[in-house]
Amino acid sequence: MSVKPDFFDEMDTIRGPRGPYRDYCNWLEQAEPAALRRKSRQAESFFRKTGITFNVYSDAQADERLIPFDLVPRIISAAEWNSLSRGIEQRVRAINAFLYDIYHRREIIRAGRIPESIIAENVAFLPHMIGVEPPGGVYTHIVGVDLVRTGEDEFYVLEDNARTPSGVSYMLENRETMLKMFPDLFSKIRVQAISDYPKMLRKALGRSAPPASVGRARVAVLTPGIHNSAYFEHAFLAEQMGAELVEGRDLQIENGRIAMRTTCGYVPIDVLYRRVDDDFLDPLNFDPSSLLGVPGIMDVYRAGGVTIANAPGTGIADDKAIYSYMPEIVEFYTGERPILKNVPTWRCSEKDSLAYVLEHLEDLVVKEVHGSGGYGMLVGPAASKREIAAFRDKLQAKPANYIAQPTLALSTVPVLTRAGLSPRHVDLRPFVLVSPDRIDIIPGGLTRVAMKKGSLVVNSSQGGGTKDTWVLEA
Amino acid sequence: MMLGRTAGELFWMCRYLERSENTARLIDAGFRMSLTRSKSASSEWSSVLATVGCAELYKERHDEIQGDKVIDFLLRDKTNPTSVLNMFQGARENARRTRTALTLELWEAINASWMELSDALRRQVANTNTIDVLAMIRQQTALIRGCLYGTLLRNDIYRFCQAGQLIERADNTARILDVKYYVLLPTAAYVGSPLDNVQWEMLLRSASAERAFHWVHEGETSPAAIAKFLMLDKQLPRSLAYCYDQLERHLVRLSVHYGDRDFPSAKKASDFNRTLSNQTINDVFESGLHEFIAWFLSANGDLASQIETDFRFNA
Numbered sequence: 001m002s003v004k005p006d007f008f009d010e011m012d013t014i015r016g017p018r019g020p021y022r023d024y025c026n027w028l029e030q031a032e033p034a035a036l037r038r039k040s041r042q043a044e045s046f047f048r049k050t051g052i053t054f055n056v057y058s059d060a061q062a063d064e065r066l067i068p069f070d071l072v073p074r075i076i077s078a079a080e081w082n083s084l085s086r087g088i089e090q091r092v093r094a095i096n097a098f099l100y101d102i103y104h105r106r107e108i109i110r111a112g113r114i115p116e117s118i119i120a121e122n123v124a125f126l127p128h129m130i131g132v133e134p135p136g137g138v139y140t141h142i143v144g145v146d147l148v149r150t151g152e153d154e155f156y157v158l159e160d161n162a163r164t165p166s167g168v169s170y171m172l173e174n175r176e177t178m179l180k181m182f183p184d185l186f187s188k189i190r191v192q193a194i195s196d197y198p199k200m201l202r203k204a205l206g207r208s209a210p211p212a213s214v215g216r217a218r219v220a221v222l223t224p225g226i227h228n229s230a231y232f233e234h235a236f237l238a239e240q241m242g243a244e245l246v247e248g249r250d251l252q253i254e255n256g257r258i259a260m261r262t263t264c265g266y267v268p269i270d271v272l273y274r275r276v277d278d279d280f281l282d283p284l285n286f287d288p289s290s291l292l293g294v295p296g297i298m299d300v301y302r303a304g305g306v307t308i309a310n311a312p313g314t315g316i317a318d319d320k321a322i323y324s325y326m327p328e329i330v331e332f333y334t335g336e337r338p339i340l341k342n343v344p345t346w347r348c349s350e351k352d353s354l355a356y357v358l359e360h361l362e363d364l365v366v367k368e369v370h371g372s373g374g375y376g377m378l379v380g381p382a383a384s385k386r387e388i389a390a391f392r393d394k395l396q397a398k399p400a401n402y403i404a405q406p407t408l409a410l411s412t413v414p415v416l417t418r419a420g421l422s423p424r425h426v427d428l429r430p431f432v433l434v435s436p437d438r439i440d441i442i443p444g445g446l447t448r449v450a451m452k453k454g455s456l457v458v459n460s461s462q463g464g465g466t467k468d469t470w471v472l473e474a
Numbered sequence: 475m476m477l478g479r480t481a482g483e484l485f486w487m488c489r490y491l492e493r494s495e496n497t498a499r500l501i502d503a504g505f506r507m508s509l510t511r512s513k514s515a516s517s518e519w520s521s522v523l524a525t526v527g528c529a530e531l532y533k534e535r536h537d538e539i540q541g542d543k544v545i546d547f548l549l550r551d552k553t554n555p556t557s558v559l560n561m562f563q564g565a566r567e568n569a570r571r572t573r574t575a576l577t578l579e580l581w582e583a584i585n586a587s588w589m590e591l592s593d594a595l596r597r598q599v600a601n602t603n604t605i606d607v608l609a610m611i612r613q614q615t616a617l618i619r620g621c622l623y624g625t626l627l628r629n630d631i632y633r634f635c636q637a638g639q640l641i642e643r644a645d646n647t648a649r650i651l652d653v654k655y656y657v658l659l660p661t662a663a664y665v666g667s668p669l670d671n672v673q674w675e676m677l678l679r680s681a682s683a684e685r686a687f688h689w690v691h692e693g694e695t696s697p698a699a700i701a702k703f704l705m706l707d708k709q710l711p712r713s714l715a716y717c718y719d720q721l722e723r724h725l726v727r728l729s730v731h732y733g734d735r736d737f738p739s740a741k742k743a744s745d746f747n748r749t750l751s752n753q754t755i756n757d758v759f760e761s762g763l764h765e766f767i768a769w770f771l772s773a774n775g776d777l778a779s780q781i782e783t784d785f786r787f788n789a
Contacts, residue, residue: 048589049582049585049586049589050578050582050585051570051573051581051585225571226567226570226571231570235570235573235574238574239573239574244476244477244574245573245574246477247479249479249789250477250478250479250789252789260477261477261478261479261786261789262475262476262477262478262786263475263476263477263478263481263630263732263785263786264475264732264735265786267475
């Protein structure tokens with residue numbers, strides 16, 4: 001096994017396997033390579049049979065694809081996890097306080113810690129949310145915090161997903177698949193369980209029931225439908241929570257509540273876990289052409305008739321310009337030093353930064369402030385001269401639309417290839433559940449892995465794969 | 475209680491599955507007939523097309539009626555909305571939509587069948603493979619039905635599945651009779667001639683009833699007996715009478731499940747079942763076989779839309 005000196009490999013050191021991987025590597029040494037490859041094919045056929053797919057659109061034709069699954073787990077020690085989860089909790093707490101503040105008194109702007117323009121120019125900012133009290137005070141019921149690692153103690157937050165983070169179904173199915181394929185491994189190595197996630201999600205959503213709710217909160221998952229790329233996940237979570245999976249056309253307003261059309265008439269919903277973007281949520285208040293939402297739902301929401309999870313307007317916290325202020329935001333609302341590091345970020349809206357970025361395009365990663373999914377970004381070191389030139393034009397035309405970051409030396413974890421193990425870059429998305437009185441973090445998360453050698457792009461829409469993520473018992 | 479849309483999707487999922495199975499059976503009957511009776515093959519294929527209700531569409535696509543073209547059109551033509559491939563795709567799509575209502579076994583059976591079927595129908599099926607592919611389709615639908623019977627709770631989900639299957643089956647059997655009713659008329663000139671025997675056999679085979687008929691009737695074949703068997707014999711799971719016996723049962727159970735409410739669909743199914751039960755084959759022939767079938771088809775369609783209304787399939 002070769003170790004690339006430029007990158008931190010989480011499994012291998014020159015002296016042998018790193019601590020958290022020691023037991024696994026012992027097991028791996030005994031394993032037949034051919035048998036492992038057979039298991040790998042088994043896993044693929046299992047995913048296909050179960051229909052764990054995502055939809056990709058190309059040439060107007062929707063295609064169901066599998067996300068490549070690699071069966072070498074990504075392993076995190078209990079101690080590493082404890083310090084990570086403290087940092088995550090702090091950050092998520094700050095994000096919720098920040099959202100409340102932005103939609104109320106805006107203390108942070110008054111205090112001069114962030115410029116007002118950054119909110120005013122933010123497309124995810126929803127004036128409809130000003131002064132609204134979300135039930136239980138929770139804005140982001142579910143958060144995915146994307147982390148990358150560059151060294152033994154070097155973790156960075158790459159971005160916050162405060163809108164509708166996806167991927168948790170892969171986290172759960174990856175574990176299920178590993179348990180099925182390697183039961184012996186789990187009896188040798190103590191891995192913290194994650195299977196409670198749907199139950200915890202159900203509880204967290206229930207705790208944020210709106211004032212109008214009576215008795216046990218009725219939860220429904222709102223999906224755009226089977227052609228959405230994450231439909232599998234929507235159905236999976238609804239099923240696991242015992243919640244209804246609804247579409248906009250199933251819903252209407254009845255007596256000031258959001259109600260779903262059932263075989264026995266309209267039945268009110270207390271908490272709507274929506275997997276539909278803000279724009280499409282309410283054709284009366286937002287995009288009038290949307291068929292995915294419920295006309296008037298914002299009015300019901302504001303009157304306390306329903307909980308929308310996550311709350312509308314949380315997308316401002318996903319914004320990459322806001323991201324660059326996260327250290328200030330964490331400090332402002334928690335009074336503590338941020339535990340998790342931010343990646344140094346140049347805001348191209350600032351003249352000096354822009355000049356620097358234009359000078360160093362071939363070394364930097366440049367991202368759209370509102371972008372996601374790995375689209376519309378430039379990875380300088382991997383881009384051709386022509387791509388860089390084209391991007392330079394875009395950047396100069398609209399500098400405030402971009403931020404830039406150094407290319408991080410993302411850590412690697414090996415994947416199983418035909419030629420044996422080979423290191424690939426990874427990131428990590430832990431999932432966080434926010435209730436009015438508590439924050440729960442599931443020990444693990446979704447490890448995304450760039451399947452192409454040397455590639456730093458881990459997004460599934462760009463050919464990335466996933467791994468099971470183990471947090472070891474203390 | 476469940477979403478009205480979900481109820482509708484389950485109902486149609488089972489209709490699609492039932493129809494794809496029945497279409498495969500019709501193709502099978504036509505194919506066997508064309509192997510043995512090449513002269514009358516083209517008129518047999520015409521009646522198969524008429525039975526599935528796409529004779530017009532076929533004519534738009536093809537100039538002449540040819541066995542392999544008809545088979546391809548019925549099995550896998552993407553522009554034919556009722557091709558087996560399209561029906562199956564619709565069923566699988568509805569299964570994806572209603573996944574939270576299905577057991578894992580049932581979903582996996584439908585998904586696996588879809589993968590096998592879409593693979594087998596990727597290209598035109600060679601003549602030598604036709605029988606195998608048709609058998610595979612029936613095996614796959616049998617597998618799905620097995621998972622449905624074997625794993626679903628006997629609740630509203632199950633009842634909507636059953637209702638869809640039975641409405642579609644009753645419709646399909648009636649259509650087979652509608653196209654071929656003249657073969658069964660007692661006044662036909664060639665009663666008992668070899669041609670008639672072949673026609674009768676084809677008719678029974680189209681409903682997978684040829685063996686069953688001979689068991690029940692011990693080798694004695696008459697048009698009246700066949701008509702009675704396919705329409706009024708409750709022992710035969712594809713007969714009109716069986717379908718309505720079961721439809722009434724499921725719709726009444728559904729009313730009970732929903733707290734003894736009075737749904738017009740349950741009442742309609744009961745009335746309809748009583749009418750069918752009281753019919754003798756002589757009554758049917760007296761009032762006119764063709765008229766009877768036309769009446770049945772329209773009443774069956776009427777019940778389907780009553781179910782749709784009662785359980786709020788649509789907004």
